Amino acid sequence: MxxxxxxxxxxxxxxxxxxxxxxxxxxxxxxxxxxxxxxxxxxxxxxxxxxxxxxxxxxxxxxxxxxxxxxxxxxxxxxxxxxxxxxxxxxxxxxxxxxxxxxxxxxxxxxxxxxxxxxxxxxxxxxxxxxxxxxxxxxxxxxxxGPQFRNLIHETDARWCLVEKAWALDLPPPLLDIHYDISGETLFTLRQNARITLTSCRNSLNGYQKGHCFYCHAPVSLEPGHDLLADVDHFIPLAAQTGLPGVNLNGVWNLVLACKSCNRGENGKSARVPALDLLKRLHARNEYFINSKLPLHEAILNQTGRHEQKRRSFLNDQWNAALRCRFHQWQPVAREEVIL
Known part of the structure; x- marks a missing residue:
């Protein structure tokens, strides 16, 4: 693969x-x-x-x-x-x-x-x-x-939790929707108006980014208190929500892990829109989610489209809508070659 x-x-x-x-x-x-x-x-x-x-x-x-x-x-x-x-x-x-x-x-x-x-x-x-x-x-x-070994332990447990929660919920795939809780940094879904926490957002995202910052590819950590602990970032900034009515910017499709420098450093992304080449990278990352199944793939299909071309068009539409809201583009300083 x-x-x-x-x-x-x-x-x-x-x-x-x-x-x-x-x-x-x-x-x-x-x-x-x-x-x-x-x-x-x-x-x-x-x-x-x-x-x-x-x-x-x-x-x-x-x-x-x-x-x-x-x-x-x-x-x-x-x-x-x-x-x-x-x-x-x-x-x-x-x-x-x-x-x-x-x-x-x-x-x-x-x-x-x-x-x-x-x-x-x-x-x-x-x-x-x-x-x-x-x-x-x-x-x-x-x-x-290897330096990623401790991350693998967290990633395995997050994947396990997602699989068992998906089986326990037994929801029809079209009804499955997953959101990000910013305060708790967790992924959750709703069932009969009750919030059900699934797992750590950070631990779930990391494996699909191969243990590196989504933007500059610097290594990140999942260990609490570690200097390299990753931030959870909204690719399309939440500040753009008013210009994208009906779009769930807290959906998994829009969440990435970033190093502190890229997310909130002096020259970091802040409330800006990543450049077009990064949008293509986001699409590739989301396709990994879809191929891994249970249950994040269904959430991304529901939020972005059931077919690959529709998902690509969805991302392009949101990216262009954010730019029309006068958000500036941002490009990170690459530290290593990014391979997604």
Whole structure:
């Protein structure tokens, strides 16, 4: 896929798995978190060692989101064991034993599959039958040493939350709309006039921008208190709202992550409209959302158009409308080559 093929870093191959792999259960996210957590002194990780963090993450998510598979009418032996453990009906040892026997039957083989086939970069080798475990590859170790590794943890959890919330809401896609809460920096939707928080806006956007400022491509962080903590910015400034009646500028389609310098620095964007080449970049970023499914893609389709050409025209129309409101154009100082 274009997302990682045009910028084939280890982080982007990993994001390909998290953002674009098929989701029939949330086990892929639990496995990713287990790999973040598991001891890595030996490249061979036994299923027993892997089962402890894998089951723990599923059990924790089940407490707030009982639906962890697409078809929850047949939860299977592993998910049933997790539910029983949460209710105090079985001991931890039985949970781990059931996880080893039933929790990895599909996810280990399917983890690297994206867009109908396996990634050329593999982060572990499935040795479940030969050695009752998986073998971490050199690429995984290099991934853990990269500056983006901490961001990947936040991105995985945000993606997991979005998938389970989409299943729980069970809304018809045409009714799904997602908005940005500026004060809480979260994404939310409405159901029967009740606001339902989905996940952190910052964590949800970051993966699609590959961990960099949307404008100048400087690295950004998701860690609270970090000097590089990203700002959430409205591409078309909110100040233009009066000139764009009926357009949801708080929609996901118009939200990007920016470094502090681009967003509010001395020569930053402020209440200006980014140049035309950045509008094309926004379109490419939004198409990544659409290809990743559940549920942000439906919100963007509802807000910008069901067909690619309509979405392109929608962005052009809003950009031109903002300029007609006498907002000036702005161009960042590029720090690195931007590859979206």
């Amino acid at each position: 274009r997302f990682y093929q045009i910028d084939p870093s280890l982080e982007n191959y990993w994001r390909g798995v998290i953002l674009f792999g098929n989701n029939f259960a949330t086990y892929k996210f639990a496995l990713a978190h287990a790999l973040y957590d598991v001891p890595r002194e030996d490249s061979l990780v036994t299923l027993n060692d892997l089962a402890v963090p894998f089951a723990r993450h599923i059990c924790e998510h089940l407490k707030n989101a009982p639906r962890q598979i697409l078809n929850d009418k047949k939860p299977g032996k592993f998910l049933t064991a997790c539910l029983q453990f949460n209710q105090g009906e079985i001991p931890h040892e039985q949970l781990i034993d059931t996880t080893v026997r039933h929790g990895f039957s599909v996810v280990l083989d399917a983890f690297h599959n994206v867009n109908g086939g396996p990634l050329e970069t593999q982060f572990f080798i499935n040795e479940r039958r030969e050695r009752k475990g998986i073998r971490l590859t050199d690429d995984f170790y290099r991934l853990t040493l």
